Amino acid sequence: MIDFLACDRDLPNDRLEQYLEEDAIAIDTETMGLIPQRDRLCLVQLCDSQQRVTAIRIAKGQTEAPNLKKLMESDRVLKVFHFARFDLAQLQHTFGIQTRPIFCTKIASKLARTYTSQHGLKSLIQELESIELDKTSQSSDWGNAAHLTEEQLRYAMNDVRYLLSAKDKLIAMLEREGRDRIAQQCFECLPVFVSLDLMQFKDIFEH
Numbered sequence: 001m002i003d004f005l006a007c008d009r010d011l012p013n014d015r016l017e018q019y020l021e022e023d024a025i026a027i028d029t030e031t032m033g034l035i036p037q038r039d040r041l042c043l044v045q046l047c048d049s050q051q052r053v054t055a056i057r058i059a060k061g062q063t064e065a066p067n068l069k070k071l072m073e074s075d076r077v078l079k080v081f082h083f084a085r086f087d088l089a090q091l092q093h094t095f096g097i098q099t100r101p102i103f104c105t106k107i108a109s110k111l112a113r114t115y116t117s118q119h120g121l122k123s124l125i126q127e128l129e130s131i132e133l134d135k136t137s138q139s140s141d142w143g144n145a146a147h148l149t150e151e152q153l154r155y156a157m158n159d160v161r162y163l164l165s166a167k168d169k170l171i172a173m174l175e176r177e178g179r180d181r182i183a184q185q186c187f188e189c190l191p192v193f194v195s196l197d198l199m200q201f202k203d204i205f206e207h
Contacts, residue, residue: 003052004157008059008145011046011067015054019071022048024078024103026163030142030156036093036198042142042155044068045090047160055156057145058094065095072099080167082106082159088194102125102187105166109120111183112173128169129162156182 005015019025026047033039044065056068072079072091081087084104093095109119116123122133137155142148148156151154174180196204 001051001166002123002157002161003050004153005053006055006057006153008057008064009062011054011056011071013067013078015052016067016071018044019048020074020077022077023047024080024164024167025071025188026080026160026167027072027087028081028156028163029090029158031090032141032143036089037200040143041090041094042145043148043156045156045160046071047163049164051161053160055153057148059145060143063095069095069097072097075100078103080105080163082124084190085193085197087191089197093192093198099192100191102190103162103167104187104190105170107186108167108170108174108183110155111179111186112170112177124166125162128166129189131162133158160205 003007005012005126010018014155028045029041030043030045031039031041040060041058043058045053046056047053055067071077071106079099080103082104083106084102088099088102105121105124106119113119113127122135125131125133134155137149137152139150142152171180174183
């Protein structure tokens with residue numbers, strides 16, 4: 001049973017306390033585009049092991065979300081993303097959040113599922129959870145946060161509902177193939193790549 005809450009600007013205190021008791025939290029973001037310096041953060045979705053899903057509507061020009069920051073920077077709660085590099089950059093650019101610790105299901109998928117080139121969230125969840133995600137609202141206007149459609153909210157909710165279970169299955173695969181250590185090293189490198197992205201450096205590791 002899903003416990004869904006939509007709220008404005010920040011996590012409510014009671015949700016923050018519930019999430020701080022968890023070992024891991026799934027997180028995703030919706031934005032106006034792919035460039036943090038240009039395209040603002042509109043929505044942050046979170047889900048825990050109890051299927052408590054929160055959708056935080058972010059106001060235009062908002063620069064603080066103290067409860068969200070406290071959760072994201074808590075050392076004891078693992079933050080699980082799909083393509084963490086993008087979400088981390090948005091959270092850092094908008095709120096100055098230095099997220100830690102991190103697990104990225106896309107990186108884990110690329111290291112564990114070397115038998116396929118399909119590492120998008122839809123393909124990953126379809127294989128690991130036998131669920132077909134509806135991605136039709138992915139490219140839609142998230143800026144009108146007060147009037148998001150039912151389809152948009154369902155899309156946002158489903159993008160985090162299955163991440164924790166997928167993470168557990170990917171960890172088992174990584175351990176089986178002896179790639180869990182290199183995966184962890186990749187996760188620990190993510191903040192460096194995020195800082196480079198925000199500074200608009202590209203290809204600095206190329207020849």
